[in-house]
Amino acid sequence: MIARSALETERRNATALNDAAIAELAQQFRGELIRPGDTQYDAARAVWNGAIDRHPALVSRCTGIADVQAAVRFARERDLLVAVRGGGHNVAGTAVCDGGLVIDLSPMKGMFVDPAARTARAQAGLLWGEFDRETQAFGLAAPGGIISHTGIAGLTLGGGLGWLMRRHGLAADNVQSADVVTADGEYLRASDEEHADLFWGLRGGGGNFGVVTSFEYRLHNVGPTVLAGVMLHHAAKAREVLRFYRDFIESAPNELTTIVVLRMAPPAPFFPPSVHGQPVVVIGACYAGSVDEGERVIAPLRRFGEPLVDLIQPTPYVSHQSLFDPTAPHGLGYYWKSEYVPLLSDALIDTLAERAWGVATPESYTIIFHLGGAVGQQDPGGSAFEDRRAAHAVNIDAVWSEPGQASACIAWTRELWEAVRQYSTGRVYVNFLGEEGQDRVRAAYGEAKYERLRVLKRTHDPTNFFRLNQNIRP
Numbered sequence: 001m002i003a004r005s006a007l008e009t010e011r012r013n014a015t016a017l018n019d020a021a022i023a024e025l026a027q028q029f030r031g032e033l034i035r036p037g038d039t040q041y042d043a044a045r046a047v048w049n050g051a052i053d054r055h056p057a058l059v060s061r062c063t064g065i066a067d068v069q070a071a072v073r074f075a076r077e078r079d080l081l082v083a084v085r086g087g088g089h090n091v092a093g094t095a096v097c098d099g100g101l102v103i104d105l106s107p108m109k110g111m112f113v114d115p116a117a118r119t120a121r122a123q124a125g126l127l128w129g130e131f132d133r134e135t136q137a138f139g140l141a142a143p144g145g146i147i148s149h150t151g152i153a154g155l156t157l158g159g160g161l162g163w164l165m166r167r168h169g170l171a172a173d174n175v176q177s178a179d180v181v182t183a184d185g186e187y188l189r190a191s192d193e194e195h196a197d198l199f200w201g202l203r204g205g206g207g208n209f210g211v212v213t214s215f216e217y218r219l220h221n222v223g224p225t226v227l228a229g230v231m232l233h234h235a236a237k238a239r240e241v242l243r244f245y246r247d248f249i250e251s252a253p254n255e256l257t258t259i260v261v262l263r264m265a266p267p268a269p270f271f272p273p274s275v276h277g278q279p280v281v282v283i284g285a286c287y288a289g290s291v292d293e294g295e296r297v298i299a300p301l302r303r304f305g306e307p308l309v310d311l312i313q314p315t316p317y318v319s320h321q322s323l324f325d326p327t328a329p330h331g332l333g334y335y336w337k338s339e340y341v342p343l344l345s346d347a348l349i350d351t352l353a354e355r356a357w358g359v360a361t362p363e364s365y366t367i368i369f370h371l372g373g374a375v376g377q378q379d380p381g382g383s384a385f386e387d388r389r390a391a392h393a394v395n396i397d398a399v400w401s402e403p404g405q406a407s408a409c410i411a412w413t414r415e416l417w418e419a420v421r422q423y424s425t426g427r428v429y430v431n432f433l434g435e436e437g438q439d440r441v442r443a444a445y446g447e448a449k450y451e452r453l454r455v456l457k458r459t460h461d462p463t464n465f466f467r468l469n470q471n472i473r474p
């Protein structure tokens with residue numbers, strides 16, 4: 001069922017997007033143009049979060065900069081609502097709109113690795129799994145996320161937390177330049193040397209300032225084999241395990257990035273059946289250095305308590321990058337709330353131990369990202385990304401497969417989030433925001449950065465042409 005407002009928007013767009021107008025666009029466009037009624041329409045409008053059900057008037061599947069320019073100019077001339085799609089993964093579903101035009105970059109998967117310079121130029125439709133496959137052919141990698149089917153574009157523009165961040169910084173910290181189509185349909189390259197103000201805003205400021213068509217990343221030697229994987233403890237031991245974990249990571253070297261997940265153990269084939277469905281504390285680890293050194297570093301973690309399973313072992317980096325993929329399939333319903341915290345205090349640990357397993361569905365979970373290291377050592381004012389002081393980002397993620405489960409799932413997330421937010425730094429990672437309103441966008445950046453981003457927005461997008469995002473209002 002299309003909502004009434006969606007129908008009204010569609011009707012309004014029908015005039016702007018009649019056959020003649022689309023035929024005119026088609027003359028300047030190399031990729032596919034997909035409209036309601038076309039066989040590919042439902043696939044083209046679907047995003048990762050199955051709870052998002054929006055009906056754009058047109059999806060323009062771009063093949064390169066010229067297509068992006070044509071789509072931007074077409075939308076601007078007709079005053080169309082525009083959504084920009086990279087990997088289509090954002091939980092808020094801002095990659096698709098009701099009525100209006102989707103500028104879909106997913107066909108743009110070109111990539112060029114320069115192993116001598118240790119850089120890669122990557123088009124904005126790539127997913128992290130596709131990106132890693134190319135860089136790992138040379139034993140290189142750029143910091144990405146923890147799920148291989150997330151888009152490089154949205155993740156990088158918001159900052160980019162992942163398995164290599166404590167060693168090599170955020171995804172955004174490793175961008176050397178970005179090719180951008182502006183709200184006027186002009187092309188420019190942003191870097192420290194050209195359009196440096198825009199370059200500052202692109203690294204953390206999301207999709208507010210233009211369509212990024214490609215990024216140039218700095219690469220690092222990684223693997224191809226790394227010491228990585230997960231270990232599981234029973235949730236009955238959560239308090240002891242999380243306190244030990246907190247003290248252990250306090251002195252961990254930058255090479256080690258860990259992630260904790262509080263959930264019911266999924267029925268993954270690599271877990272013994274006796275563990276399936278049990279409430280567990282999952283400690284994930286990736287050591288971005290030699291395997292032997294990594295073994296020495298994680299030895300105390302292996303020795304602590306009685307893990308139900310210990311699967312931290314030498315493993316191909318690309319395999320580790322997709323280890324969590326089955327826990328985040330496309331098309332289920334998702335609702336997230338997130339906060340940065342300065343530390344895992346005893347009180348926060350107690351709150352999590354009491355409530356994190358009160359989930360409405362076994363697929364729901366709480367995930368604790370481990371920041372610090374190289375993330376915290378960069379200049380906090382050097383890019384739009386916030387918050388480099390935080391020790392962790394805590395995400396409370398509800399997941400459901402039946403629409404009838406949604407309200408109980410959302411209620412669990414909100415209640416646990418209310419309990420957790422008293423321990424927050426006051427900031428939230430912009431890429432983990434849902435549709436939460438302007439106060440939360442301001443909270444993501446803090447007042448000083450938000451004001452700087454506003455000035456930038458007034459310069460580069462004064463009419464707020466790019467507004468389906470965590471919006472900086474000009």
Ligand SMILES: Cc1cc2nc3c(=O)[nH]c(=O)nc-3n(C[C@H](O)[C@H](O)[C@H](O)COP(=O)(O)OP(=O)(O)OC[C@H]3O[C@@H](n4cnc5c(N)ncnc54)[C@H](O)[C@@H]3O)c2cc1C
Binds near residue numbers: 086154207
């Ligand atoms: C399962 C899952 C796992 C995740 N894991 C991590 C993680 O480990 N680390 C992390 O940091 N984040 C993670 N995220 C959050 C992720 O960074 C954001 O959802 C991000 O927006 C995804 O990028 P995308 O290109 O796939 O998104 P899309 O939904 O395609 O885009 C989101 C928004 O980004 C903007 N955008 C996208 N592409 C462009 C472009 N080329 N030019 C301009 N604007 C653009 C647009 O405003 C768009 O609305 C995860 C998300 C999911 C769903």
